[in-house]
Amino acid sequence: MNRVQKSEKENDQAGELRSRVDRHKAKSLPKRSKIHQNKKKKSKVKFKFPIIKALALFFILLPIGFYSLYSYLQKLPEHDQKPNPIVIDNSEDAKEAIPTTATASDLKDNDEKDSSKADAKKEKEEAKAKAEAEEEKQKAKEQEQAKKKAEEKAQAEQEAKEKAKAEQEAKEKARAQQLADERAKKEAEEKQKATQDVQAAKPDKDEYKVVLHTVQPQETLFRISMNYYKSQEGIALIRQWNGLNGNEISKGQVLKIPIKK
Template identity: 70%
Template structure:
């Protein structure tokens, strides 16, 4: 069955229910029999007294029968529910599915309502999909930022480790170079000390030899004491006593002079061969 045929069938059922309700209201709007009898009682109380009682008894007998008939009738067919605020007619197609249909509802209204519900559901689904996409993008961005931060931390730790290793290697190289330099300086100092000791030993040996030679030469020389006068030099004294400058070395040796410097008033030993 198509949607249009279904809506037409529903409209027919709603119209039938409305007509039944109107007939029921028309019946209920009629004056009661008691009021009718009361009006007749004014004309003749004696004549209406007993027929009125009979009518009332008949009414009370027929009333439950009528209610029972209506109850059984509406048990077989759904009874419309009347709402005084919105005035809709509610009917039931079957016992499982209950749907309220307004009395003024048409196929276009139902179609518009259905389209509106579909549009709202679609908008809601799109919004939910958009929210999920945003959450997914946010989670992905957070994961990328976390991975980037971890990579940066690893690179920083690696760079720091390389810098520490480089500094350690440089320090070891400096210490090694320093130790090597100290060893070289120590070896050089030892060499200098050895050379100095060797030179001192040679000098002592030469001095001993000179002393020995001097002792042996003293017997061959006589010593003359000479007081240095102003502006005299070893060269002049040597020329005076030896007639040559060869005596400078002899004067220096006998007087223990390291150089040619002498001072005024200084007494020098002048060795002269016998």
């Protein structure tokens, strides 16, 4: 009896648990009408902008189409392809595009052209080097000439300075000589004039008698003049008759004393 009750009880619990699960599922799952309504909304959103979808598809297919076209053109036979043009540039860094369908003769012609271009380039470089050497030589020559002219100019200036200095010295020397001559002439004239004055002032000897006087110790011309003339006016007369330049006399010297008759 206990087992039956226990099993019934367990069945009741299982049934209750199933009912709970069903209720929970019923609550969590949406209704079927709601699901269909959501699908319709999604389909409407998808087909609302068909132009954008077409443009996106076009941009996706565009590079694929270009790549397919490029691959197709690469697989065409060689005689259908046109040779690439040859581009010739006259500059030093010129490059020539070689056609894809070049033959042996074309390659030979290209080699000859490259050789002639190399020779022309070499000749051009040699001519340029020669021109530069000539230019350097001409420049050195011009510098040498300029240096020579500068030296000649400096020498001419030095000679001109020396000449001017010599002329100045000659002028100064002539001026000094002229001044010396004028001074000597003036001195001679003054001397002659003094002689003439002395001669003019010299009295006539016939009017005087001469007395010889011997100079005593500590005796002067002033004292002698006072003894003979009673004044100092006789000093000039004594000096004149004895040829004295000053008043100095010495002991024992004999002087001529002129006395009027």
